[in-house]
Amino acid sequence: MNTKRKLFQTLSVTSVATASLLGAAFTTISGASSSTLAKGAPVKIGISLSLSGDFSADGQAFKQGYQLWANSVNAHGGLLGHKVVLDIVSDASDPTQVVTNYQKLISTDHVNLTFGPFSSLLSLPSAKAVSRYGYALVEGAGGAPSVFQAGLNNIFDVSLPVANDLVPFSKWVTSLPMSSRPKTVAYVTSNDPFTEPQVTTIEPTLTKAGIKSVYNKVFPAEVTDFTPIADAVAAAKPDAVVLGSVDVPTVSAFMQAFEQSGFSPKVFIATGGPDQGSTFIQAVGAKNADGMMVPNAWYGGSANPLSKTMVAAYVKKYGGTPAGVSSDVAEAFSVGEVVAQAVKATGGFDNAKIIAYLHGKHTMQSVQGPVTFNKLGMNITPTAFTFQWQGAKFVQVNPVNDPNSVKVLYPKPAWGK
Secondary structure, eight states: OOOOOOOOOOOGGTTTTGGGGOOOOOOOOTOOOOOOOOOOOOEEEEEEEHHHSHHHHHHHHHHHHHHHHHHHHHHHOOBBBBOOHHHHHHEOHHHHHHHHHHHHHTTTOOOOOOOOOOOHHHHHHHHHHTTTOOOOEEEESSHHHHHHTTSSSSSOSSSSSSGGGTHHHHHHHHSSTTTTTTTTEEEEEOTTTTHHHHHHHHHHHHHTOOOOOEEEEEEEEOOOOHHHHHHHHHHHHOSEEEESSSSSHHHHHHHHHHHHHTTSSSSESSSGGGGGGGHHHHHHHHHHHHEEEEEEEEETTOOHHHHHHHHHHHHHHSSSSSSOOHHHHHHHHHHHHHHHHHHHHHHHBBBHHHHHHHHHTTOETTEEEEEEEEESSEEESSEEEEEEETTTTEEEEETTSSSSSOOOOOOOOTTTT
């Protein structure tokens, strides 16, 4: 929860449906001009997703979010009266394949719009690829600083920029009384552009508060055997562990290694994984999940009416509970919501007009909350939060002064207790 963004502004659940009220045009392959889309013709949206490979769990959740959005729009008459058809292809979590996919989607499949893939690692090359055709790339999981620093005009991330994701957590930790505050911490992160900026941002704050670093390591994203790294962390016996992770398998591997070595930190926060709802619980077990923390900007218990409607639709289609809904679902759904509002505002599917509109400082609404882009395509309206598994509930725990936050479960229970 890539992460994700918010909170929870009251708005009308009719905003998705209103995307069907206007009349229509579509973008040519160049993206620079438009012509009338024939009555009854579908509007095709091209998407590359990680349906296999390292990001497959997130990619599958994103697919669910995109499909839920398309189902919702089509149930209300489509986009400007045109049925939405999603053209989804797999990139196998590969930056080279994702470029090939978007080139084919535009030049061969002649899609009218493009939605983003999962992860900053794939979003940046995707945006570069579609920009050559004049297309906008609206995405929900590409909030790393490197994405915005590229200076592209056509990329827009509807979710929380990642650099400050862990700030509420660091403020909570450093606010604890000296007698109960963690004395030591281990920082371990993938060199992924999503994870590393989050971890490095909070290190000075924790150090200034007297929390000593006893282990600090950046490992290559290609690592598949995490046991030696996790064992080294366990040997250092830190009170707190900050793990820069992008998926459930990474967090699960560290948790398993810690349990086998008899090490249980007082605090364990991971940048990605615990926000994946039932996928995380199924991987690690409900008792082991107890006390695990993760930064994000959305969760299944959001009071946002748009979110409640989406969560209800998800549970009806896929089963489970609101706590089990992955934040990826909300991020993907938000992409569709924002594009629908841009299409309505511009009266068609001309990518140049959509890009100009999204750069116009307009505030749009989504299941994650309000969305307003700056000139870099960064959503400047969301706030970072920290969430924690407490028993079977996934709850917001900080900022501590937020009325929606509950008390942090601290220290984290021992594994399986």
